[in-house]
Amino acid sequence: MNTKNHNLVQLGEQLRRKRIQVGISQEQLALKAEIDRSYYGGIERGERNLTFLTLVKIASVLNCDISSLTKNIPHE
């Protein structure tokens, strides 16, 4: 079984929550953020250790700052 990193899972959950709130699909978000659709799916599942600039792109599309996506991260 794949032991995912807790911080990445937490981030992924925040992203999914925010994306649904905004009301767009993974596909649409990925297109706007100019990242791969299947790669973005992996991020929401907490399977990908994305870079800061990729996170910036995603936050831009979600129209929020990274700060609002990372409350309590890291969580000891």
Add this chain to the structure above:
Amino acid sequence: MNTKNHNLVQLGEQLRRKRIQVGISQEQLALKAEIDRSYYGGIERGERNLTFLTLVKIASVLNCDISSLTKNIPHE
């Protein structure tokens, strides 16, 4: 001339501010975060596009959450 990304520069500035506040050197921080001293230096200068988990390590040493380091990022 190297055109650095504004968001990375902003993050680097926040990190440096916080580190000085805490009162430790780049060297000490890097040691605790288990990353290379010169690599960390590049992060503060906004020259490195670090991954989320690297940022998590740094935030842990600074004893703060990523949220507090990323206010107004991205900044349109």
Add this chain to the structure above:
DNA sequence: ATGTGACTTGTAGTCCGTA
């Protein structure tokens, strides 16, 4: 104590599929 260039290795990120 920090900045920088040059480098190798590992993985972020893409692109093609299948279900």
Add this chain to the structure above:
DNA sequence: ATACGGACTACAAGTCACA
């Protein structure tokens, strides 16, 4: 629309010598 895999390519991770 999303999950997941394989095979790739681009670039972050990590190290070092020297200013």
